[in-house]
Amino acid sequence: MRHGQYRFIVGFLVMPLALYGVFVVSPFVQAFYYSLTNWTGVSPEFDFVGLQNFENLTNDSLFLRALRNNAVLLAVMPLAVILLALFFAFLLNVGGRGAGSGVRGVRGSGFYKLAFFLPQVLSVPVIAVIWAVIFDPTPTGLVNSVVRRIGLGSSGWLADPDLALYCVLWVLVWGSVGFYLVLFNAAMSSIPRDIFEAALLDGAGRVTTFFRVTIPLLWDTIQTSWVYLAILALDVYALIAVMTAGPGGPNNSTQVISLQIAQNGFQFGRAGYASAIGVVLFFVTLIIAAIMLRATRRERIEY
Amino acid sequence: MTVTTRAGDAGTPTSTPPRQTDHGRKGSSASDVGANVFSHAVLIGWSVMVLVPFAWALLASLKTSREIFGSPWSLPEVFRWSNYSRAWDKGVGEYLLNSIVVVTGGVLLTMLFGSMVAYVLARYEFRGNRIIYYLFAAGMMFPVFLAIVPLFFVVQNFGMLSTYQGLILVYTAYSLPFTVFFMHSFFRTLPTSIAEAAFIDGCSHTGVFFRVMLPMAKPGLLSIGIFNVLGQFNQFVLPAFLSPEKPVLAQGIATLLASQRYEGDWGALFAALTIAMVPVVVVYLIFYRQVQAGLTSGTLK
Numbered sequence: 247m248r249h250g251q252y253r254f255i256v257g258f259l260v261m262p263l264a265l266y267g268v269f270v271v272s273p274f275v276q277a278f279y280y281s282l283t284n285w286t287g288v289s290p291e292f293d294f295v296g297l298q299n300f301e302n303l304t305n306d307s308l309f310l311r312a313l314r315n316n317a318v319l320l321a322v323m324p325l326a327v328i329l330l331a332l333f334f335a336f337l338l339n340v341g342g343r344g345a346g347s348g349v350r351g352v353r354g355s356g357f358y359k360l361a362f363f364l365p366q367v368l369s370v371p372v373i374a375v376i377w378a379v380i381f382d383p384t385p386t387g388l389v390n391s392v393v394r395r396i397g398l399g400s401s402g403w404l405a406d407p408d409l410a411l412y413c414v415l416w417v418l419v420w421g422s423v424g425f426y427l428v429l430f431n432a433a434m435s436s437i438p439r440d441i442f443e444a445a446l447l448d449g450a451g452r453v454t455t456f457f458r459v460t461i462p463l464l465w466d467t468i469q470t471s472w473v474y475l476a477i478l479a480l481d482v483y484a485l486i487a488v489m490t491a492g493p494g495g496p497n498n499s500t501q502v503i504s505l506q507i508a509q510n511g512f513q514f515g516r517a518g519y520a521s522a523i524g525v526v527l528f529f530v531t532l533i534i535a536a537i538m539l540r541a542t543r544r545e546r547i548e549y
Numbered sequence: 550m551t552v553t554t555r556a557g558d559a560g561t562p563t564s565t566p567p568r569q570t571d572h573g574r575k576g577s578s579a580s581d582v583g584a585n586v587f588s589h590a591v592l593i594g595w596s597v598m599v600l601v602p603f604a605w606a607l608l609a610s611l612k613t614s615r616e617i618f619g620s621p622w623s624l625p626e627v628f629r630w631s632n633y634s635r636a637w638d639k640g641v642g643e644y645l646l647n648s649i650v651v652v653t654g655g656v657l658l659t660m661l662f663g664s665m666v667a668y669v670l671a672r673y674e675f676r677g678n679r680i681i682y683y684l685f686a687a688g689m690m691f692p693v694f695l696a697i698v699p700l701f702f703v704v705q706n707f708g709m710l711s712t713y714q715g716l717i718l719v720y721t722a723y724s725l726p727f728t729v730f731f732m733h734s735f736f737r738t739l740p741t742s743i744a745e746a747a748f749i750d751g752c753s754h755t756g757v758f759f760r761v762m763l764p765m766a767k768p769g770l771l772s773i774g775i776f777n778v779l780g781q782f783n784q785f786v787l788p789a790f791l792s793p794e795k796p797v798l799a800q801g802i803a804t805l806l807a808s809q810r811y812e813g814d815w816g817a818l819f820a821a822l823t824i825a826m827v828p829v830v831v832v833y834l835i836f837y838r839q840v841q842a843g844l845t846s847g848t849l850k
Contacts, residue, residue, distance in 0.1 A: 250753070250754065251673070251754065252675070254669075254753075254754035254755060255669050255673055255675055257755075258665045258666065258668070258669045258758075259665075259666060259669055259681070261662065262662035262663075262665060262666045262725060263666075263681070265662065265718060265721060265722050265725075266684075266685070266688070266722050266725055268703065268722070269700065269703065269704075269718060269719050269722035269723070270688055270696070270722050270723060270725075270726075271684070272699070272703065273696035273697075273699035273700040273703055274691060274695060274696045274699075276699035276703075277695050277696055277698065277699050280698070280699060287698070287702065333591075334591075334592065334595065337587075337588040337591055337592055338588070338592070352585065352588050352589060352592070354589075354592075357596075358592045358595075358596060359841070360834075360837055361596040361599055361600055362595065362596070362599055363837070363840075363841060364599060364600070364603070364830070364833070365599060367779055367783075367829055367830075367832075367833045367840060368783065368826060368829055368830075369782070369783030369784075369785060369798075369799040369802075369825065369829075370783070370785055370799070371785055371799045371800070371802045371803040371806075372799070372802060372822055372825055372826055374803070374806075375802055375803070375806045375818065375822055376602050376603070376605075376606045376822070377602065378806065379609070379617070379815070379819075380602060380605070382618060382621075384618060386618060386619055386620070386621065387618065387621065388605065388621040388622075391621060391622065420598065420599070423595075424599065428841050432841075432842075452584075477690075477692065480692065481692050481693070481694060483694065483786055484785045484786060484789075484803075487789070487803070488802075488803045488806060503694070504694045507694050507697065507698065508694075508697070508790070511697070511698035511701070512698075512701070512790070517698050517702075520698045521698055521699065524692075524694055524695035524696070524697075524698065525695065527692055527694060527695060528691070528692060528695045531692055535690075
């Protein structure tokens with residue numbers, strides 16, 4: 247009927263698909279292929295080594311260290327961000343002297359959302375540089391001057407192998423809370439008002455309403471957020487590459503998977519091995535996303 | 550219904566004096582005030598935590614290195630505007646230019662390709678439609694690090710390492726998934742009748758897209774456009790590996806930090822940081838509704 251429709255479809259798709267295929271799809275596919283080789287990345291020749299790379303990974307203490315650090319981030323970061331963001335969303339919505347338990351924010355909630363979200367729009371190196379200097383290990387450093395004011399001794403922060411990973415963790419949480427606050431807030435305001443009014447009629451207070459009505463209705467959003475934050479915890483690179491000594495130091499205390507991929511692939515001339523780490527990262531991400539979606543599954547509430 | 554209205558009345562008017570004479574609600578309104586004060590205290594506390602580092606960085610851009618580390622809380626004795634000219638000479642001007650060129654090219658190409666794909670997928674039935682859609686959707690979930698090593702060699706084989714065209718093409722390719730996803734749902738919401746009328750008037754498929762559908766999709770294009778401007782301007786991982794000799798601003802900041810560890814010109818570093826921060830903050834303040842809506846919509850659906 248409409249002539250030339252197929253030519254039009256093909257014409258519109260061919261360039262973007264070619265671009266996407268060359269720069270996105272093919273590298274992903276190649277990574278799986280190279281993970282089975284001993285390719286150095288420099289010479290064009292390489293051999294198939296089967297699963298040798300993966301076997302070597304199990305004895306690579308640096309890789310295992312990286313995996314453990316990612317596990318720490320994974321265990322703490324998503325939970326901390328979601329709890330803080332929910333807590334702030336709770337205060338924004340329930341703390342107001344507004345109407346009952348409906349979604350009416352405290353005064354100035356617009357300002358709070360604007361401020362909390364700010365770290366999300368700035369590039370990671372900017373944030374990493376600011377915090378690297380704030381965590382200055384000398385006694386007159388910014389954090390140390392605050393800590394000493396309240397009567398504690400000063401620490402090395404990013405220079406202290408016991409604390410460095412937690413400094414990174416803090417910056418990740420600090421930067422992400424605003425995003426999830428805005429997300430939860432948006433999800434809350436899409437809940438119909440009459441649900442809150444019904445709860446209120448039944449005599450539920452604001453706090454009860456929040457925990458018994460709002461949170462269950464937000465469960466889908468919380469679940470998705472958890473998966474996104476888990477991916478962030480597994481993927482963290484820029485922050486560590488810029489902020490920590492080495493990077494990954496001191497004493498490999500902030501070594502992570504992405505750093506291992508970069509170092510093996512571009513510094514040690516082990517592109518095949520780096521690809522194998524990438525494949526492990528892929529499957530870990532997939533498995534964790536599946537487990538989390540499964541474990542936190544609840545009956546979906548439609549409204 | 551009366552209960553609802555009363556509960557609402559108890560607290561709604563912030564203009565009402567705090568002493569509420571409604572005896573029946575006295576206890577609850579006192580706890581209301583308590584909750585309100587507590588909420589503000591906590592929320593202001595976190596705002597301070599978020600904003601102080603940025604304010605401090607702004608101030609540090611006008612201090613000497615000795616002042617930054619020796620007396621981090623005090624104002625500079627003299628405002629050192631010369632930090633900015635030294636930062637510019639250390640390459641910030643060049644990095645900024647690189648960022649502007651790459652982001653301009655990258656965003657224009659992303660918007661063109663992204664809306665073309667999204668439009669075809671949203672409005673035309675053909676075999677493979679769903680497969681192509683899922684191919685793009687999958688791109689939003691995969692960790693970039695899985696691909697980074699092979700991607701480096703792909704770009705190298707094209708001879709496009711450290712070139713504008715290399716970064717523009719790679720940025721576009723990696724921005725397509727979210728752009729397609731976003732514009733796809735946007736084109737679905739647009740009415741079909743105007744396009745039908747244009748077809749009857751003898752407009753071609755391409756003409757309908759450029760002259761009817763794109764103008765109608767302006768609000769969506771604005772949201773996703775701002776999202777892509779910020780995302781590509783802040784991009785660090787891709788240029789860090791693919792453009793070592795032509796650094797963009799985010800990369801330049803990281804390099805400057807590394808070199809200040811021995812050069813020790815921290816005032817200039819913070820001046821560079823401020824140059825990188827200010828355009829983004831201005832865009833954010835002007836368009837913050839679109840930015841927040843655009844960024845969060847990817848997670849919500």
